[in-house]
Amino acid sequence: MFKVGLRSSLYKSVATSFQSIRYQSQAVKLSYDLLNAPTKNDDSNPIVIMHGLLGNKMNNRTLGRLLRDKLKKDVYLVDLRNHGTSPHIKPHNYEAMFEDIVKFIHDNQLHEPILIGHSMGAKVGMECVLKNKDIASMLVCLDNAPICTVPNGKYTQYISKLQEICQTDGVQTLKEADHIMAKVESDKFIRGFLLTCLKRVQITDGKWIFQSKIPLDIMKDAILKGNISGWDLDARTYRWCKPTLFIRGTESAHIADEYIPTMGLFFPCFELRDVKAGHYLNVTNAEECSDLITEFVKRHTE
Structure with missing residues (x-):
């Protein structure tokens, strides 16, 4: 086990009955599903789960249900901007997604939620707590680290193929x-995961086409600009000292051992756990992830 466990300017201050948080007026209203806990614990800090690149809130439904049942907390499954049924809008970067989540927490009057993010969503969670230290009580990052890496060309290939499917006459079936x-x-x-970005639409009797549910051009541009792989915050300025859990897949390279010292600079109270899975551990090994998160949350609320 590794134990190595903000604020920005130019934000509009919003005083609420439960906390003071900040967000910009350009933030968008995010789509979400709420998994209500039948009976809640007294310490009912809710859970907010954020998906990864090209994903949506449905990716985390199994994980969310497990956490709701084990922790007896309400769980909010969020669609980040340009994903799922949330608004399609530029820019697509961590600054904008951070603002959206702050607005979401404010609008829903969530008191110090536990933020959980996978991949891109993990970096959104990190940016949230580093820029607003009072916004959350705990942070869980699934298979991503506060590191700037080179843009992953694989994702631009994925998007090009999704565009090809939508633009090619005669592609009518999922097969x-x-x-x-x-x-x-x-x-x-992974192919099945990617194809959830598309929908089949019947245009005439016996004639179907595929349309994208998300703005593929915006997403490709964000990837090429390094908006997804990048990380602009400096640990000399930004640090969060509340409980933070990183979970990495043993078959994934997204949290290399070399990243661990940097994780500690941003999050001095962090813990690291491994699960047998690839990058999509939130789906392929939701049970073990939920066990690790449950133990972590219970230990830090005692």
Whole structure:
């Protein structure tokens, strides 16, 4: 176990009955699902779960249900901007997504929620707590670290193939769409995940086309600019000393051992756990992730 466990200017101050948080007026209203706990603990800090790149709130439904039942807390599954049924809008970067989440917490009057994020959503969570230290009680980061890496060209290939499926006349079935996606991705699970970005639409009797649910051009531009792989915050300025848990997949390279010292600079009270899984550990090993998160949360609320 590793134990190595803000504020920005130019924000509009918003005083609420439960806390003072800040957000910009350009923040958008996010779509979400609420998993209500039938009976709540007295320390009913809710949980907010944020998905990764090209994902949506449905990716975390199993994990969310497990945490709701084990911790007896309300769980909010959020669609980040340009994903799921949340608004499509530029820019797509961590600053903008941070503002959206702060607005979401304010609008729903959530008192010191536990923030959980996977991949891109993990960096959104990190930015939230580093820029506003009172916004959350705990942070859980699934398979991502506060590190700037080179843009992942694989994702631009994915988006190009999704665009090809939408633009190619004659692609009418999921099997045909999957065949096109298989040219750049051999893993059937990942192909299925990517194809959830599309929907089949009937235009005439017996004639179907695919349309994208998300703004693929905005997403490709964000990836190429390094908005997803990047990390602009400096640990000399930003630090969060509340309980923080990183969970990494043993078959993933997103949290390398070399990143651990930097994680400690930003989050002096962090813990690191491994689960047997790849990058999509929140889906493929939701049970073990939920066990680790449950133990972590209970230990830090005693």
